[in-house]
Amino acid sequence: MQDVRVVLWGLGAMGGGIGRALAGRQGVQLVGGIAGRPEREGQDLGQVLGLEQPLDVACGTDAETVLRQAAGRMLMHATRSTVAEVEQEILLALDLGYDVISIAEEMAYPAASGGAAAARIHRRALERGRTVLGTGINPGFILDSLILALTAACLEVSSIHARRVNNLAPFGPTVMRSQGVGTTPEEFERGLESGEIVGHVGFPESIRLVAGALGWQVERIEQSREPIIATRQRRGQHITVPAGRVAGCNHTARCYVEGRPVLIMEHPQQIEPEAEGTDTGDFISIKGTPDIDMAIRPEIPGGLGTIALACNMLVAVLKAPPGLTTMPQLPLPRALPADIRQLLAADGG
Amino acid sequence: MQDVRVVLWGLGAMGGGIGRALAGRQGVQLVGGIAGRPEREGQDLGQVLGLEQPLDVACGTDAETVLRQAAGRMLMHATRSTVAEVEQEILLALDLGYDVISIAEEMAYPAASGGAAAARIHRRALERGRTVLGTGINPGFILDSLILALTAACLEVSSIHARRVNNLAPFGPTVMRSQGVGTTPEEFERGLESGEIVGHVGFPESIRLVAGALGWQVERIEQSREPIIATRQRRGQHITVPAGRVAGCNHTARCYVEGRPVLIMEHPQQIEPEAEGTDTGDFISIKGTPDIDMAIRPEIPGGLGTIALACNMLVAVLKAPPGLTTMPQLPLPRALPADIRQLLAADGG
Numbered sequence: 001m002q003d004v005r006v007v008l009w010g011l012g013a014m015g016g017g018i019g020r021a022l023a024g025r026q027g028v029q030l031v032g033g034i035a036g037r038p039e040r041e042g043q044d045l046g047q048v049l050g051l052e053q054p055l056d057v058a059c060g061t062d063a064e065t066v067l068r069q070a071a072g073r074m075l076m077h078a079t080r081s082t083v084a085e086v087e088q089e090i091l092l093a094l095d096l097g098y099d100v101i102s103i104a105e106e107m108a109y110p111a112a113s114g115g116a117a118a119a120r121i122h123r124r125a126l127e128r129g130r131t132v133l134g135t136g137i138n139p140g141f142i143l144d145s146l147i148l149a150l151t152a153a154c155l156e157v158s159s160i161h162a163r164r165v166n167n168l169a170p171f172g173p174t175v176m177r178s179q180g181v182g183t184t185p186e187e188f189e190r191g192l193e194s195g196e197i198v199g200h201v202g203f204p205e206s207i208r209l210v211a212g213a214l215g216w217q218v219e220r221i222e223q224s225r226e227p228i229i230a231t232r233q234r235r236g237q238h239i240t241v242p243a244g245r246v247a248g249c250n251h252t253a254r255c256y257v258e259g260r261p262v263l264i265m266e267h268p269q270q271i272e273p274e275a276e277g278t279d280t281g282d283f284i285s286i287k288g289t290p291d292i293d294m295a296i297r298p299e300i301p302g303g304l305g306t307i308a309l310a311c312n313m314l315v316a317v318l319k320a321p322p323g324l325t326t327m328p329q330l331p332l333p334r335a336l337p338a339d340i341r342q343l344l345a346a347d348g349g
Numbered sequence: 350m351q352d353v354r355v356v357l358w359g360l361g362a363m364g365g366g367i368g369r370a371l372a373g374r375q376g377v378q379l380v381g382g383i384a385g386r387p388e389r390e391g392q393d394l395g396q397v398l399g400l401e402q403p404l405d406v407a408c409g410t411d412a413e414t415v416l417r418q419a420a421g422r423m424l425m426h427a428t429r430s431t432v433a434e435v436e437q438e439i440l441l442a443l444d445l446g447y448d449v450i451s452i453a454e455e456m457a458y459p460a461a462s463g464g465a466a467a468a469r470i471h472r473r474a475l476e477r478g479r480t481v482l483g484t485g486i487n488p489g490f491i492l493d494s495l496i497l498a499l500t501a502a503c504l505e506v507s508s509i510h511a512r513r514v515n516n517l518a519p520f521g522p523t524v525m526r527s528q529g530v531g532t533t534p535e536e537f538e539r540g541l542e543s544g545e546i547v548g549h550v551g552f553p554e555s556i557r558l559v560a561g562a563l564g565w566q567v568e569r570i571e572q573s574r575e576p577i578i579a580t581r582q583r584r585g586q587h588i589t590v591p592a593g594r595v596a597g598c599n600h601t602a603r604c605y606v607e608g609r610p611v612l613i614m615e616h617p618q619q620i621e622p623e624a625e626g627t628d629t630g631d632f633i634s635i636k637g638t639p640d641i642d643m644a645i646r647p648e649i650p651g652g653l654g655t656i657a658l659a660c661n662m663l664v665a666v667l668k669a670p671p672g673l674t675t676m677p678q679l680p681l682p683r684a685l686p687a688d689i690r691q692l693l694a695a696d697g698g
Contacts, residue, residue: 021504141502145681149498152661152682153490153654155370215686288684290653294645304639305502312501328681332494333501335637337564 004318004344007032007070007098009063009089010078011040011048014103017307018076019049026339028314032070033059036079063089067096074318076310077102081201083110083117090132094124099317100132101310105201107134108144109212109326112204122324131320135313135327137305138164139202142282143265144209145327150284150292157214157288163266165280166299167273168248169236179249179269180227182239188227188246199225199251200267207255207263213328216263219256226250228270236271247271312336315343353667353693356381356419356447358412358438359427360389360397363452366656367425368398375688377663381419382408385428412438416445423667425659426451430550432459432466439481443473448666449481450659456483457493458554458561458675471673480669484662484676486654487513488551491631492614493558494676499633499641506563506637512615514629515648516622517597518585528598528618529576531588537576537595548574548600549616556604556612562677565612568605575599577619585620596620661685664692 004027008019011033022028023046033045038061040048046055060066067075075098080086083106090107093100110118125132134140143162151157168175175181180188180197191197204221211218230247233240241247248270255263273280281297316330327333337343353376357368360382371377372395382394387410389397395404409415416424424447429435432455439456442449459467474481483489492511500506517524524530529537529546540546553570560567579596582589590596597619604612622629630646665679676682686692 137502145501146498148681148683149495151684152494153486153649153657154684155653155657155660156687157684213681213683215688215691289657290650292645292649293647294643296641296643298642300502300641301639304504308502308504308638311504328683330680332497332562332677332679332681334497334562334677335500335503335506338505339564342564 003027003029004074004314005029005031005070005072006074006076007034007067007072008045008076008078009034009093011035011059012078013303014306015076015078016049017303018078018310019045020051021307021311022076023049023051023055024338025336027341027344030055031057031072032066033057034063034066035059035061064092064096067093067098072098074098074314075100077104078310079104081105083107083113087117087121090121091124094128094130094132097128097130099130101313101317102132102134103136103306103310104134105136105139106205107132108136108139108202109205109208110134110324112208118324125323129322131317131322132324133313133317133326133330135309137300137302137309138267139205139209140309140327141305142300143202143206143267145333147210147284148213148328149332150286150294151214151288153292154286154288154290157286159260159262159287160210161264161285163283164299165268165273165278165283166302167271167280168269169271171236172238176236176239180246181236181248181271182241183246185227185229185246192225197225197249199249200269203251203253203265206265207253209326209328210263211255211257216257219258221253221255223251223253228268231276234272234275239271241271308335309333315340318344352376352378353423353663354378354380354419354421355423355425356383356416356421357394357425357427358383358442360384360408361427362652363655364425364427365398366652367427367659368394369400370656370660371425372398372400372404373687374685376690376693379404380406380421381415382406383412383415384408384410413441413445416442416447421447423447423663424449426453427659428453430454432456432462436466436470439470440473443477443479443481446477446479448479450662450666451481451483452485452655452659453483454485454488454550455554456481457485457488457551458557459483459673461553461557467673474672478671480666480671481673482662482666482669482675482679484658486649486651486658487616488554488558489658489676490654491649492551492555492616494682496559496633497562497677498681499635499643500563500637502641503635503637503639506635508609508611508636509559510613510634512632513648514617514622514627514632515651516620516629517618518620520585521587525585525588529595530585530597530620531590532595534576534578534595541574546574546598548598549618552600552602552614555614556602558675558677559612560604560606565606568607570602570604572600572602577617580625583621583624588620590620657684658682664689667693
């Protein structure tokens with residue numbers, strides 16, 4: 001089988017990381033880069049990615065032009081978070097013959113944020129004989145795929161409590177704003193109301209993935225976002241938060257089935273949680289037959305994890321049946337080898 | 350879709366547990382039971398399983414007769430551990446139109462113990478249009494599928510160290526013998542030589558599953574079995590071991606790739622490890638980008654876990670392409686709902 005011709009849409013921290021991770025692989029050829037920033041028009045993709053060698057591929061800002069000229073097969077899509085923001089981008093790529101792996105959080109299960117867009121993407125993918133997957137560390141893995149994988153050892157599951165505790169200290173100003181880091185409690189409340197403080201994007205998606213795969217009928221999902229008030233000074237790379245101010249956002253979601261909250265997810269995102277005795281980690285506790293208590297300490301880093309998930313699903317998506325798919329429908333995920341040519345040539349997963 | 354007609358082959362602790370777990374499900378019908386013990390000939394399967402109601406299905410000891418009369422679709426196979434012991438049973442079931450889920454440890458990756466038998470089973474399954482899967486808690490899950498799932502968050506994996514520490518205290522005399530519990534160190538050595546003490550069955554299978562899915566070329570696998578000497582008295586349900594005697598078998602395996610031991614698995618099996626300060630649990634440590642350190646405490650119980658894995662793969666195996674398959678080739682495993690009729694009716698995983 002020929003090399004997979006890959007186009008990157010989005011060349012920021014995530015899209016650029018995906019590009020660097022794929023650049024060295026045997027069996028993958030980077031053939032296009034769609035940039036958001038106008039100054040990248042015409043720049044060599046290798047240079048934009050910070051590779052040692054140029055790729056002799058010019059970046060462009062007009063997506064359709066880049067996708068057509070690249071004549072690629074796989075789009076690695078890392079632009080924005082919501083289905084509403086990315087639907088047209090994905091439809092365009094499908095129309096031009098691309099499979100799509102998107103790290104847009106809502107694409108992990110697009111029907112959670114609106115069935116119409118999900119149906120449109122699915123229909124278009126079927127028409128074009130191509131496959132669309134949304135993935136990432138979360139949604140896409142920790143609070144959905146990994147939970148499901150653990151339930152494989154259960155005869156029956158009565159409830160699930162999962163918690164991802166991370167440290168935002170390394171992140172930049174955009175993340176600080178979206179989690180309200182550094183605000184006063186009053187500013188935090190106003191930020192929630194205005195929509196500037198969003199917390200985690202992905203709970204409804206993770207919940208629908210888990211509930212759907214376990215055959216649970218979701219009655220309702222309750223979400224809450226509470227400020228995490230620092231009781232002593234905490235430091236991030238771009239901000240210092242004094243005691244009394246907000247160190248982050250404790251975002252939780254509860255999913256009710258038959259009147260019971262059977263699926264509880266917590267994702268407190270804050271700077272320097274260890275400064276006040278909170279360990280970071282990914283924690284999954286399943287009550288059932290048997291109970292399972294899992295901990296990953298420290299948490300799997302979000303940026304690296306998202307880049308890895310996107311890259312590692314490449315062969316599975318290429319081989320999947322056409323349509324809009326989800327992580328639980330695909331073969332057990334795993335790290336892709338540096339040389340994927342044998343996998344491309346083989347039948348099945 | 351009609352109910353899945355299931356036959357149980359093996360009605361001991363594992364096969365019986367699988368039967369009880371499936372008996373209550375919507376979409377599954379138990380239509381046959383193949384017993385090893387002659388006194389079960391003609392007994393009602395519901396009675397043998399300890400169900401409240403009879404199933405109006407007579408157990409039999411002649412496999413071919415039971416399989417033919419049952420006219421089933423799925424065989425849940427729980428007789429013995431090695432491919433050599435179970436090959437003819439599986440071929441017979443395939444010839445009579447059954448898909449097969451086997452908990453024979455070596456069936457998790459039959460090529461590890463001999464390529465010829467694996468090739469014969471694969472060929473027969475293709476001829477008959479049926480699917481064969483080996484699964485269980487281990488091999489099948491902890492030291493292979495779960496490891497692979499965790500690597501999905503890695504851009505690169507340089508080595509893996511996995512450890513399953515369990516407590517044999519609840520198990521009976523057969524397990525005590527196979528792990529050398531209660532022997533003197535000298536008897537332990539003789540037991541290893543005679544083959545009566547076997548340790549864990551499944552390291553080569555787990556290693557081949559992981560290495561194969563990660564694209565690693567296995568150079569060699571080294572295994573060692575060491576006695577775990579009690580330094581104080583330890584108690585199991587069927588045995589008490591004084592200080593100085595063997596409390597269990599520390600079985601380890603090291604897989605070399607390009608001269609390096611990249612995949613190390615340990616499975617110390619002993620009674621009452623906590624009596625000497627050893628916590629039980631399932632531990633997976635991945636060195637790579639990023640590192641991942643996972644712990645499940647206590648360990649997932651082996652018996653329940655094996656029963657669950659076998660039952661939970663039922664729909665995936667029914668829908669899989671014909672042939673001999675493995676866990677990493679199938680969709681992400683997860684707990685089956687109590688009512689599987691919707692899954693049976695749906696397309697895909």
